[in-house]
Each structure stands twice: as structure tokens, then as C-alpha cells.
Amino acid sequence: MNNLTEQFNNPQATQQFQGGALAMASASREMEEVKGQIFMAKQFPRNIFAAEQRILDTCKRPALAAVAMYRYPKGGTNVTGPSIRLAEAIAQNWGNLSYGIQELEQRNGESVAKAFCWDLETNVRQEKVFTVKHAIGLKGGKLKQLTDPRDVYEKVANDGARRLRACILGVIPGDVIDKAVQQCTDTLAGNSQGPLKDRVAKMLEGFKNHYRVTQEMVEEKFGYSANSFTEFDYVELVNIANSLKDGMSKVEDWFNKEDAKKADGGLGAEFKKEVKDDAAANANVPANEG
Structure with missing residues (x-):
């Protein structure tokens, strides 16, 4: 009896006792929550x-x-x-x-x-x-x-x-x-937010603004001009951008930085020119008058 009284008069012992009681209560509550989740899963199977x-x-x-x-x-x-x-x-x-x-x-x-x-x-x-x-x-x-x-x-x-x-x-x-x-993949390839060339141009502009990756560097990686990009190439560009954004890879893993020294500032200019020409044609105005 005296030992029990001394134990509760000891602040450190009291704190340890309270900590153990809280841990047991928390474990018991978690167990009941798990049982409830399992019960609901069995009652309403997928x-x-x-x-x-x-x-x-x-x-x-x-x-x-x-x-x-x-x-x-x-x-x-x-x-x-x-x-x-x-x-x-x-x-x-x-x-x-x-x-x-x-x-x-x-x-x-x-x-x-x-x-x-x-x-x-x-x-x-x-x-x-x-x-x-x-x-x-x-x-x-x-x-x-x-x-x-x-x-x-x-x-x-x-x-x-x-x-x-x-x-x-x-x-x-x-x-x-x-x-x-x-x-x-099908959803991304069939995205109807705009023509493929406009989406590729927007993606190229994003690469330059966020990662200092030029159009020439992208074309060097793919091995052909951006004019020849297909929906599958666009999907790959999106996947690379996601990898860079999430920190799964670095720019150097995908693109040759030496190409940046030879690149000019006309990123996407050809795409923009085509869009302007299309708009002029739709308005029945010669492109050289726009």
C-alpha cells in the first residue's frame, strides 16, 4: 500500500502511468475504427x-x-x-x-x-x-x-x-x-482543346519559360522537326514535363545543353506564323497583308 502511495506521489511515475493509459486508449479506439471499416466493407462490397x-x-x-x-x-x-x-x-x-x-x-x-x-x-x-x-x-x-x-x-x-x-x-x-x-493516354491524345500544332507550340513555349529548353533542344532529342510531331510525341512531351515538375528527373537527363548556345529566340515562331496564316485565310485576307 505504501509503495502504491509513493508511486502516485511521484510526478514522473504519474506521468508514465498517464502516458501508458493514453496509449492504450488510443490503440483501443483505432482498433474499433478498423473493425468498423471492415464491417462496412463487408456490408457494402464493391x-x-x-x-x-x-x-x-x-x-x-x-x-x-x-x-x-x-x-x-x-x-x-x-x-x-x-x-x-x-x-x-x-x-x-x-x-x-x-x-x-x-x-x-x-x-x-x-x-x-x-x-x-x-x-x-x-x-x-x-x-x-x-x-x-x-x-x-x-x-x-x-x-x-x-x-x-x-x-x-x-x-x-x-x-x-x-x-x-x-x-x-x-x-x-x-x-x-x-x-x-x-x-x-487516349484522353490526352484526343484532347480537343485546340489543334495539335497549337498545343505543341504552347508546350514548347512552356519548356522555354520554365526550364530554358528551346525548340531546337526538343527537336534534337526527338530527331525531327516539331512540324512532324504526332499526338504520341505530344503525349511524351507532357510526360517529360510532369517528370521535371515532380523532380523525378533533371533537364540534363533529357536535353543537350550545348544546343541552347546555338538556339535563337524564335521559339514557336513557325507555329505562330502558321496560325496567323490560317486566320488570314479564314478571313479571306492574303497572309502578306496581315
């Missing part, structure tokens, strides 16, 4: 055909199709695959999935986190535990330590996105993923 149709309908949205794929060079070849945005869209429409990223602990300037995806119907689960250093790389190989909690959170979220994508794609059937990718 209609596979309806879920697949929802996924394909979502992939018909041009905004999603534009960010659905990533590309980056590796070992002399191009690696391509579904992006985290497409994986999330598929998971949302597949239904009865529990997925996300959890930070397990922070210690010595690093975080231990977990990405997971769990099919509540079939009990198929993918899980990846990884460590994230609280630092970002700078030019010259230097590292900048992160101390702001928001910066740390964003670093963990960014590093966890690739693991989360892998977990989702490991749970969803492969044929569903393939159909979604094909539908996104």
Missing part, C-alpha cells in the same frame, strides 16, 4: 464492374490525364508509369480501401514514416516503412537542415508519395491499372 467504369470515366478528364504519367531516364532507357495522382484517383474510385502516410516517430534529425494501402474486403495489404532525413540537397552537394515543422511535414509527405503510389498499385489489380493508363 461492384468490380461499376468500380472499373468509375475509374475509366475519371481518366477521361483531361486535367487528370495530363498528370497521370511520369517519365525519367534510367540506365540508358526511359522509365514510365502511373503517377501518384493517377494512383490516388484509382484508389478513390475502387472503394473500400484504407491508404495513407503516417509519421511514426522523429529522432536525431530524421523521421520514421509508413506508407500503406489496405483492401478492407480481401485483407490484402501493402506497407512500406522508410526514413526521411530532415534535410534537402542544395547545389554543390550541400545539405540544408530543416527545423520548421511545416518544412519537415512537407518533406515527409513528398518522400512518402512514391511509397504510397507503390502500395496502391500493389493492391489494385494490374489489368485495372493498365486500362486506366490506356484511357489517360
